[in-house]
Amino acid sequence: MEQEQIIAKNFIQQQIIDDLAEGKNGGRIHTRFPPEPNGYLHIGHAKSICLNFGTARKFGGLTNLRFDDTNPTKEETEYVDSIMEDVRWLGFDWDERLFYASDYFDKLYEFAVKLIIEGKAYVDFQPQEVISEQKGVPTRPGIDSPYRNSLPQENVELFAKMKNGFYNEGDCVLRGKIDMSSPNMHMRDPLMYRILKQPHHRTGDKWCIYPMYDYAHGQCDYWEGITHSICTLEFEVHRPLYDWFIDQLKDSDYRPRQIEFSRLNITYTVMSKRRLLQLVKENYVNGWDDPRMPTICGLRRRGYTPESMRSFSDMVGITKVDGITDVAVLEYCIREDLNKRAQRVMGVIDPIKVVITNYPEGLVEELDAVNNPEDESMGKRKVPFSRELYLEREDFMENPTNKFYRLSVGREVRLRYSYFIKCTDIIRNGEGDIIELHCTYDPETKGGNAPDGRKVKATLHWVAVAQAVKAEVRLYDRLFTDPDPAGHKDKDLLEFLNPDSLKVLSECYIEPFVKNGKPLDSFQFERLGYFNIDPDSTSNQMVFNRIVSLKDGFKK
């Protein structure tokens, strides 16, 4: 297939097509996904994963997984493991191309020495506040450090002493010698190395100086042969510095190129590691994998599938526009996926007991039910029916409004896959609350159709009392009540926390079929929504999460 015939889906792909047309980098396409292992991945990372792996795949290129582990104070192996799990779960593979920025510590050191010798870097012994002060502000140029013009030979020795642990944290740093009057703050003699006497999760105590992001990232890209280094918009102003280091390093026509796109935002949630960490640490949620979290592990536990996350990623697209995507798009993606694949089952989450007074006591019929009307190959199952049932409390209304066409006294409805029933009596307790309904059934309507052709307006789900599995069901709502909780400069996002984001229903009854399920298996509870089995589930206490409700066309 000719490259020219590939249609760009976004500006990055267009850029790649142009680069290919110009014959850049020998026609290679190589991307990388470079997380810092300092937390769990969220759906914004999923977008980046899909972008990097998906784009490379489209153009016959490769993608590396690289852990950007240049700050030992924040990074842990636990995070490395979870990130690899999440990338694989999403359906992508880096094959043998697993790298760490720490793999390059030696080369980065050598390159720094070279820059020092060339008079392009120097050791600065001023305190942090002074360096910061000298950098100035964006609207005014900075001033030179007194160490700026010290001799390269001295600096080589000083840098070696830094490396050998002669100095303490904060005593000195290595800075690039670029342009103290640049309008771009990142070019005002940026820090390349700082002293951190901290063990590193991979290099242990071999190093006590660590490269800064800006000094490490482009070089790692270069050494890995990355052609397109895709990152988010906030790195845009870093690009001149990225290019500056590459200019000092490159020795051929090959050069990696940084391209920025806008990060993902979704309504009614937050998408920054810092804020997510706060929610976890301060116990507003139950951990990183709380089903309300936009983390990949949270969404996975919630019941989102890799397919749904990938199609979501496709739908939101790639641009440089700062926006906020309606969470309804995400919900659409999981409904669309599960509608095709989810096993149907009946479950009553807010039960009211119903007695079919003219149905024989002790009789249990096994009725046929379709497993998935969207997929005949999924076959059928048997559902037990008997005299005592649970129905959804919401499906009965004592004084029905004219838009309500479910059950009420004197009205006939169909019980899915079984019989037509008619409500005859309401049973109340001492306080007058409705505790039970009495109905009669029409034996002629077995299977759900009346021989005389009469119709009913509603079909309700139900379960048989004796055979039902009692379960806990957790209902989730959006974490915040504001569409853009982090978007108010004057208000803290905690003010918008939704107090009802989790509702636990402990007395729910599900048809026995679900007993065969394993954690994370998902079902459609007919008429209610999609649910999956939570890992908290045990053999005597099943626990379900509501992934998402069904679209509800009922207008009250």
Add this chain to the structure above:
RNA sequence: UGACCCGUGGUGUAAUUGGCAACACGUCUGGUUUUGGUCCAGAAGAGUCCAAGUUCGAGCCUUGGCGGGUCAACCA
């Protein structure tokens, strides 16, 4: 009040070299239906931030505004 980036229906994105602003989500109708789901048919909703300019013709090009974002961590 420095530099850089971004402004297209409610939301997210499209629109070969300038050529009738398209798609998806959402919303609303109607049809089908043993899930008020799915599916099918249809509708409303922007004239592309504003203003000038170039042009037969501008969402695309030019200039100037306006609005939003990013940058002044020994974080990434």
